[in-house]
Amino acid sequence: MKFTLKQLRVFLAVAHHQNVSRAAREMAMSQSAVSGALKELESQFDIQLFDRVGKRLQINELGRILRSKSEALVAQALELEQDFFQHQAGGEIKVGATLTIGNYLCVGLMDRFMASFPESRVKLDVANTETIAREILDFKIDIGMIEGELQHPDLLIQPWRQDELVCFCSPEHPLASVGELSLERLLGLKWILREPGSGTRQTFDRALYEHLHALDVLLELQHTEAIKRAVESGLGVSCLSRIALVEAFARGSLVALKTPDLNLQRMLFIVLHRHKYRSAGIQRWLKICEA
Template structure:
């Protein structure tokens, strides 16, 4: 009965039979068959169906709460047996905030996948708030975030040092200056991330530290979009030094620092307190914290 329950849980969470089938690598008729078998088994209707999405009935809502527990317990049991046998297998669900997901995580995973090729890895990218919520609600095993999170129900472990630097286009009046003064920034338009982003939180801290309030701000939803906006001359931005390695090498952006100021920040791993830690998760967190790996990841400038 475990597999029909897994199909049921997936349909509930995807709210669509087609998306559930795609996620499970099944055909839609096969998904429908599994749901019908559950409805026959329990003697109730589990979904109200329409052309766009499906909604759980009252009975479906009740079954979903138990089905999630059963599916999770089955996964834990399988993982416990694998761990006992010394196997690093199973699925590792990782969440990462955007800067880490785009510029750091691929390097981490290239090392991890070489060591543990039998682990199935899935990655979710979102801002820090989204990743913290996923960790708290068991949608991911471990998250990598760049902003502060509420520590109440999360384990938080710094794993990498970052620095916020000022980027300007090569044609900017400050481009030839290695260090700028606060007064140089008072009339600038700043390109910033959206609310909920760890980078946005840190940039606001930078503004408070410098005692400036930008006259104009333009928001973008990704680091890549910010870099392209700066390259196009739309404004300047404070951004992670990890995210501009390629642009520095190509000479398409200039990286500056503010006189007498530096803006370091930690990148942190998070996971839910009292969470069952699989062998795959333990190996990933240990590898991510390792000094040797840190030396491999240091950006070259």
């Protein structure tokens, strides 16, 4: 074998940072050692993995092709190393979840995962759909749990569970006692919405696609709890996942608005990189989600 795992790790670190000095800090190596390892890997096979632009390295087409396979091989090697140390499968998995899933569903999944497999750990990152997709494509996380729809040739996207959005207002709002709201009446309201790029906003915008120009959007916020507090204070109305509103509806601090003219149904998805090696931890997480 002409290459070493260390050379592959150097290649992946440089591909991630597009910079030798930052890759060196990540690997606790000198810049010259990182440059030497990368140069040796390329010269062994008479290839070039990066385009050199001044001091910056830009991964080229060949580098992108080999990167995903290298990621998979290094991941398998790390899992094997953990097995040698622990004498059992385990280790850490990195899950990226969108806001609603991360705040209201992932805690239960993590509890079941770690109860069944106490030797394993879960690192959870919460962000919007677009960010989760970028992190999966960049191999920063292992599994994505998202609310929005995606299309990318390197992503495997599988349906997970049904969800629906619900429009709501404060109990003191004039519409709190109204049975059903017409589309015309909805367009006359002040809205407090999730930010563009979130799965929740994607579903809402699709439901009102032909009327977005007529919406009065007062605030765009990144956090569901902030939106709920703003609506409770009477600033306007909003639309979020029913999952995030169950407790507020039960205690009466928020009131659901019936909107028969809107299709607010949606699917939640699990996302994986097509070339990601599925470690024992990843497979365990997927089985828990399926259950």
